[in-house]
Amino acid sequence: MILRQHDLPELAGNDIRNGHGPAFARLFTGAQSGSALRGLVLNRLPVGSAWGLKKQVKQEEFFFIVSGRAEVQLNDERSELGPLDLVLARDRDRVAIRNPGPDELVFLAGALEFKRSFLEDFGSR
Numbered sequence: 001m002i003l004r005q006h007d008l009p010e011l012a013g014n015d016i017r018n019g020h021g022p023a024f025a026r027l028f029t030g031a032q033s034g035s036a037l038r039g040l041v042l043n044r045l046p047v048g049s050a051w052g053l054k055k056q057v058k059q060e061e062f063f064f065i066v067s068g069r070a071e072v073q074l075n076d077e078r079s080e081l082g083p084l085d086l087v088l089a090r091d092r093d094r095v096a097i098r099n100p101g102p103d104e105l106v107f108l109a110g111a112l113e114f115k116r117s118f119l120e121d122f123g124s125r
Contacts, residue, residue: 064085073096
């Protein structure tokens with residue numbers, strides 16, 4: 001499957017996950033039968049906008065920073081992240097993301113379900 005961001009409609013919302021400010025998203029894929037990928041979304045947060053704290057329930061979710069800066073809270077730990085940094089929120093983790101500026105924050109968010117070990121694909125145990 002090949003998807004181009006400009007072929008997908010951009011969704012707009014406010015106060016996502018009990019955060020504050022506007023947010024924009026393009027849904028690349030939802031749950032596919034037989035796929036470990038439950039969803040993949042390209043997100044944009046303007047300066048000052050935030051996703052509120054959300055607890056993961058029976059899934060792992062990743063957040064990959066494409067551009068901009070992100071203030072991330074993962075449980076009780078707070079970090080500032082930049083391009084090519086990654087957050088992995090496991091079952092029962094709590095995560096929040098805020099754009100402190102000065103530029104728009106762009107990140108990929110995806111929900112995963114691991115059905116087997118990645119290393120099994122390479123013959124490792």
